[in-house]
Amino acid sequence: MASLSCLFPSSPSLKPKHDRVVKLTPSFRKDALAFSARSKSNYKFSVARKVYADFSKTNNVGVLKKAKQGGFEKDPKALWRRYVGWLYQNKELGLYLDVSRIGFSDEFVAEMEPRFQAAFKAMEELENGAIANPDEGRMVGHYWLRNSKLAPNSFLQSQIEKTLDAVCKFADDVISGKIKPPSSPEGRFTQILSVGIGGSALGPQFVAEALAPDNPPLKIRFIDNTDPAGIDHQIAQLGRELASTLVIVISKSGGTPETRNGLLEVQKAFREAGLDFSKQGVAITQENSLLDNTARIEGWVARFPMYDWVGGRTSEMSAGIEIREMLVGASMMDNATRSTVLRDNPAALLALCWYWASDGVGSKDMVVLPYKDSLLLFSRYLQQLVMESLGKEFDLDGNRVNQGISVYGNKGSTDQHAYIQQLREGVHNFFVTFIEVLRDRPPGHDWELEPGVTCGDYLFGMLQGTRSALYANDRESITVTVQEVTPRSVGALIALYERAVGLYASLVNINAYHQPGVEAGKKAAGEVLALQKRVLAVLNEASCKQPVEPLTLEEVAERCHAPEDIEMIYKIIEHMAANDRALIAEGDCGSPYSLKVFLGECNMDELYA
Numbered sequence: 001m002a003s004l005s006c007l008f009p010s011s012p013s014l015k016p017k018h019d020r021v022v023k024l025t026p027s028f029r030k031d032a033l034a035f036s037a038r039s040k041s042n043y044k045f046s047v048a049r050k051v052y053a054d055f056s057k058t059n060n061v062g063v064l065k066k067a068k069q070g071g072f073e074k075d076p077k078a079l080w081r082r083y084v085g086w087l088y089q090n091k092e093l094g095l096y097l098d099v100s101r102i103g104f105s106d107e108f109v110a111e112m113e114p115r116f117q118a119a120f121k122a123m124e125e126l127e128n129g130a131i132a133n134p135d136e137g138r139m140v141g142h143y144w145l146r147n148s149k150l151a152p153n154s155f156l157q158s159q160i161e162k163t164l165d166a167v168c169k170f171a172d173d174v175i176s177g178k179i180k181p182p183s184s185p186e187g188r189f190t191q192i193l194s195v196g197i198g199g200s201a202l203g204p205q206f207v208a209e210a211l212a213p214d215n216p217p218l219k220i221r222f223i224d225n226t227d228p229a230g231i232d233h234q235i236a237q238l239g240r241e242l243a244s245t246l247v248i249v250i251s252k253s254g255g256t257p258e259t260r261n262g263l264l265e266v267q268k269a270f271r272e273a274g275l276d277f278s279k280q281g282v283a284i285t286q287e288n289s290l291l292d293n294t295a296r297i298e299g300w301v302a303r304f305p306m307y308d309w310v311g312g313r314t315s316e317m318s319a320g321i322e323i324r325e326m327l328v329g330a331s332m333m334d335n336a337t338r339s340t341v342l343r344d345n346p347a348a349l350l351a352l353c354w355y356w357a358s359d360g361v362g363s364k365d366m367v368v369l370p371y372k373d374s375l376l377l378f379s380r381y382l383q384q385l386v387m388e389s390l391g392k393e394f395d396l397d398g399n400r401v402n403q404g405i406s407v408y409g410n411k412g413s414t415d416q417h418a419y420i421q422q423l424r425e426g427v428h429n430f431f432v433t434f435i436e437v438l439r440d441r442p443p444g445h446d447w448e449l450e451p452g453v454t455c456g457d458y459l460f461g462m463l464q465g466t467r468s469a470l471y472a473n474d475r476e477s478i479t480v481t482v483q484e485v486t487p488r489s490v491g492a493l494i495a496l497y498e499r500a501v502g503l504y505a506s507l508v509n510i511n512a513y514h515q516p517g518v519e520a521g522k523k524a525a526g527e528v529l530a531l532q533k534r535v536l537a538v539l540n541e542a543s544c545k546q547p548v549e550p551l552t553l554e555e556v557a558e559r560c561h562a563p564e565d566i567e568m569i570y571k572i573i574e575h576m577a578a579n580d581r582a583l584i585a586e587g588d589c590g591s592p593y594s595l596k597v598f599l600g601e602c603n604m605d606e607l608y609a
């Protein structure tokens with residue numbers, strides 16, 4: 001078993017290359033202001049504007065703010081012309097993008113054109129194998145997964161193709177019962193339990209929810225946290241079907257603590273049920289990772305690779321279900337989003353809208369509202385893709401920029417009964433993306449629940465109504481329309497947003513492919529657990545005395561040589577007490593100074609260890 005420290009890797013390569021506490025330079029400030037003023041001063045709808053910059057005195061963070069006053073284009077005919085003029089249509093994919101309810105002007109588009117050309121060039125270089133993730137010294141190759149011929153060399157190309165074939169064959173063999181669990185009465189796998197977190201969970205969850213047939217050959221459930229009660233619930237729900245459950249453990253790094261814990265908990269459940277986990281376990285991870293080595297040594301059913309050059313949040317196409325059609329959709333969208341003509345490139349249009357709506361500094365949140373239950377998880381999926389990619393402290397030149405765009409949303413029309421009130425009338429700090437699906441339900445199932453009106457017409461009406469009502473109050477929106485939710489359209493949507501994020505990152509000059517900020521929390525979590533071990537040792541020593549010596553928090557902190565960590569020690573003891581692992585002799589947790597604690601048992605082995 002790996003020690004805990006191995007599972008909280010702190011990668012030195014993730015550190016900034018140089019001291020990046022750099023002030024926002026006056027020239028940057030001037031450029032930003034001039035750019036914003038120039039591009040918006042001629043705004044054709046004659047919107048009065050006030051543009052000002054506000055620089056925080058305390059941390060040198062520059063925030064360019066704009067104030068929009070007056071109205072948007074409200075004349076229906078002019079608005080219709082704007083709609084038609086900017087409408088993007090992808091005939092092959094049956095996908096439309098409407099950006100008419102974002103108020104950018106022609107002057108703004110012209111100002112942005114050179115930046116987009118630079119972004120297109122950077123994207124081309126990325127696709128050709130440039131080190132597009134400089135901090136980590138990595139190529140960024142998720143686009144090759146849907147067109148292996150793009151891979152920069154034949155070795156990578158054949159790796160991609162072989163993996164895809166192997167995944168598809170494995171899936172067929174599991175479904176047909178050729179690969180089966182050793183001791184299940186059904187004689188085939190009936191359930192999938194997917195264990196993973198972040199990019200190793202959100203994509204599979206989204207796709208599984210979006211594309212699940214009514215009666216899938218295998219049902220899928222997820223463990224995506226280190227919450228023991230949540231894990232117990234998933235295992236309990238499987239019940240006797242644990243014997244016919246295929247457990248797929250997904251972790252690019254192969255060392256993420258939450259995923260490791262999920263695996264250990266599931267393996268324990270297998271042992272207790274008298275089942276051999278290795279005959280039902282599959283690993284999807286980088287070659288030679290901790291997970292890969294474990295799976296190899298224990299002889300799991302299968303192992304599939306994730307690549308160094310594919311980030312977790314862009315790994316949806318690495319290995320999974322229904323993959324070939326999704327890849328076709330993604331590849332078609334990739335072709336469309338390679339266009340260097342802004343108007344013809346839906347990813348560039350999205351990036352343009354994001355830049356306009358959020359002033360290129362994330363001043364507005366992106367609310368994602370799919371009007372389709374099966375796309376519920378799209379917003380959660382996009383939350384990671386957008387926020388982990390764009391939420392960066394420094395730009396590529398080392399300037400402190402604190403970039404990002406916040407993403408939230410669930411689905412319509414459900415959310416209309418929750419927070420649309422605030423969107424329409426409250427604080428104006430967002431823009432909306434509607435996802436519209438034209439086909440309501442499979443052909444032949446529709447009926448009119450009142451004369452001339454189906455259930456789906458209501459959903460349609462709610463979307464259109466909300467879009468209009470928001471715009472009437474100067475709230476901007478984008479609408480992405482697809483014909484149906486199919487593997488192809490889901491693949492296309494994922495590819496559309498992956499590219500939009502990449503292009504936007506170029507516009508604001510940040511690395512979209514690393515996540516240095518995530519390391520801080522992981523490191524701190526490791527320190528908490530290390531402190532907990534010291535607390536346990538101190539309490540154990542006092543609890544082994546005759547008579548037992550209950551300790552105050554101050555005494556524990558002092559004996560741990562960590563008086564400055566007393567608050568964390570209190571939290572550790574509170575948590576242990578709630579789980580019957582520490583006993584309260586006096587006082588209670590609500591009055592920390594009154595507390596005296598000890599352990600229920602003395603562990604002699606540990607005492608003399």
Ligand SMILES: O=P(O)(O)OC[C@H]1O[C@H](O)[C@H](O)[C@@H](O)[C@@H]1O
Nearest residue numbers: 198199200251252253256312518
């Ligand atoms: O796939 P794994 O290596 O287990 O990583 C799972 C997740 O870990 C971290 O939180 C990263 O920030 C995510 O980008 C990643 O998706």
